Amino acid sequence: MSALQLYQLVALFLLCVGLYGFIWRRSLVSMLISLELMLNGAGLSIVAASQHTAANAVLGQLGALLVMGLAAAEATLVLAIVLVVTQRFKTSESISVSELKG
Amino acid sequence: MESLAHIAFGVYTALIVGGACIAVLARSLVRSLVGLVATLFGVAGLYLLMAAPFIAFMQILIYVGGVSVLIFFAIMLTHAAPTGDESKSRPVRKRLNAIFAMTVPAVVLAIQIIVHGPKGFEMPSEVSLPELGAGLLGPYLLAFELISVVLFVAMAGAIMLAWRQWGKR
Numbered sequence: 144m145s146a147l148q149l150y151q152l153v154a155l156f157l158l159c160v161g162l163y164g165f166i167w168r169r170s171l172v173s174m175l176i177s178l179e180l181m182l183n184g185a186g187l188s189i190v191a192a193s194q195h196t197a198a199n200a201v202l203g204q205l206g207a208l209l210v211m212g213l214a215a216a217e218a219t220l221v222l223a224i225v226l227v228v229t230q231r232f233k234t235s236e237s238i239s240v241s242e243l244k245g
Numbered sequence: 246m247e248s249l250a251h252i253a254f255g256v257y258t259a260l261i262v263g264g265a266c267i268a269v270l271a272r273s274l275v276r277s278l279v280g281l282v283a284t285l286f287g288v289a290g291l292y293l294l295m296a297a298p299f300i301a302f303m304q305i306l307i308y309v310g311g312v313s314v315l316i317f318f319a320i321m322l323t324h325a326a327p328t329g330d331e332s333k334s335r336p337v338r339k340r341l342n343a344i345f346a347m348t349v350p351a352v353v354l355a356i357q358i359i360v361h362g363p364k365g366f367e368m369p370s371e372v373s374l375p376e377l378g379a380g381l382l383g384p385y386l387l388a389f390e391l392i393s394v395v396l397f398v399a400m401a402g403a404i405m406l407a408w409r410q411w412g413k414r
Contacts, residue, residue: 147365150291151358153258155351157265157284163347164269167339172319176268176281179312183288186304194295195365200372201380204300205388211307212392216399218312222319223403235323 150191157184170235171225175218182214253294260287274320278313285309296369299377 157180164177186207193203225235232239260283267280285308292301381389 144359145364146295146367146369148358148362149254150295151362152355153261153291155354155358156262157288158354159347159351160265160269162350163343166343166346167269167335169335170274170323172274172316172323173277175316175319176277179281179308179316180265180268180284183285183308186300187288187291190292190297190300191295194297194369195367196363197366200370201376202385204297204372204377205380205385207297207300208303209388209392211303212396215307215311215315216396218315219399219403222315223406225319226322226407229323 145195147191147195150195151188154184154188154191157181157187169237171221171228171237171240172235174237175221175225178221179214179218182210186210250294253290257287257290257294260284260290275317278316278320281316282309282313285313296371299374 161177161179161181161184164180165174168174168177189203189210190207192198193200193206228240229235264280264283264285264287268277268284269280271277271280285304289301289304289309292298292304
């Protein structure tokens, strides 16, 4: 198996573990942790695909950098949303937010 | 890859696999965060292995230095107890759903990668730091500026959300 395929398999593992955790976990913070795992897999896949093929390597590395910036922005927003949810519902479980009023 | 590179790949992959399993399965949220940090270090090591040291450095700086601290703040501010939400029992259907969501992309994409995936080069291509800088200020200037706007809007929105809630008390 070539190096590119090994890197892609590791990235796929990160994606699948993140998906499992995203559905399995109850609290919003641990769902955020699973989301970060998935985003890491995406970055790893992008950089591996650009470094080990004839594709533009600069574009791949800058794309991974962009993914990291988006992950940071998303983590900031999720932190604020989790804070608001905790103060309003007194818990950070995702199930408590899913019920409609009425 | 040389044999030394194989050993390094194995070590980093073990770090990633162990860290990801702890991050997903640990009851305590702080342990789960420690697993995430281990995974982030492993991914940074893989970046080093594929000759992208700048991205590895940025991974450690942004994720380990920034995002994990943010998540730690989230854990502290939500008063998440180790015996809290995560240790309650779940319905069987939820476990089935989670396993289904994990296996379907795993099987489909793994077959695609192993059977039809491109072989690629054995040696990664080298990109120097000046080339990356020229790329950021040249053809990808718009994306560079837009990501700063996105970051600014996210920070401002987070402060707005938290501040309005805080002012109500």
